[in-house]
Amino acid sequence: MIRAYSTSFGLASRLLAPRTRQQIETIYALVRLADEIVDGVAAAAEIPPAEIRRMLDELEAETANALRTGYSVNLVVHAFALTARRTGIGTDLTGPFFRSMRADLTRAEHTQASFEDYVYGSAEVIGLMCLQCFLDGRTVPADQEMRLREGAQRLGSAFQKVNFLRDLAEDFEALGRSYFPGITVDAFTEADKHRLLDDIEADLLVSGAAIAELPRNCRPAVALAQELFAELARRLRRTPASRLRTTRIRVPNPVKLRIAADALYRHRLRRVSGPALSTPDAERAP
DSSP states (O other), X not given: OHHHHOHHHHHHHTTSOHHHHHHHHHHHHHHHHHHHHHHXXXXXXXXXXXXXXXXXXXXXXXXXXXXXXXXXXXXXXXXXXXXXXXXTOOHHHHHHHHHHHHHHHHOSBOOHHHHHHHHIIIIIHHHHHHHHHHHTTOOOXXXXXXXXXXXXXXXXXXXXXXHHHHTHHHHHHHHOOBOSTTOOGGGOOHHHHHHHHHHHHHHHHHHHHHGGGSOGGGHHHHHHHHHHHHHHHHHHHHSOHHHHTTOOOOOOHHHHHHHHHHHHIIIIISOOOSSOOOOSSSTTOO
């Protein structure tokens, strides 16, 4: 299911242990369901904005109730709730996510404050949800938890900002949105591009440093996702700003496979040392 929407994320998820991969897929399914309401089939069917908001509100209420009871007649919500209740995902994470989804219904441009809030809810909390699945009930020292949480948030933030930059023209022309504060698509410059990429690379620097502290069976997948988006950032850096206004930059499949092989070698076969958590059983390595 993930690969149908995102080849990069789908490829990375295949390196996870089966149970962890299934948990991540339930998170991704809920995220996609909300996104389809806001920007997908509901919007394409020309459902009025007020009705779309009502549908999104109902999905949030259904999700919150399922987190409390452990059950929903909506199979996507039910599967997510099982994951959430097992791993400790609560409304402190789902609430900001739905808040960001609602922002897409009303806000076409962002201030710096609204942009940071949007990225937190639409991306950083997803990183935190994934981290809960990676830890799967394990306890870690407070300082290590802080580094892991910051790494998860910064990786989610980098993913989102890269996608905003890749979809600069499409978001503006098809959806009427300009996510980056102060950025005008028609006047997008090399200076704008490099400033945005400097910010993305700062996120990736922090998230990359946290990988060695993850459970060993999660490192290859996270390292692959990290490096795929780092490669996208490098390609965006090399692409003229004028071309980004018309072209979506991609990583070719052969390059993705090379990056995947490297991630497996560095983070599984060589068993990178560090204060990482061990995997309780070998289930688990796919």
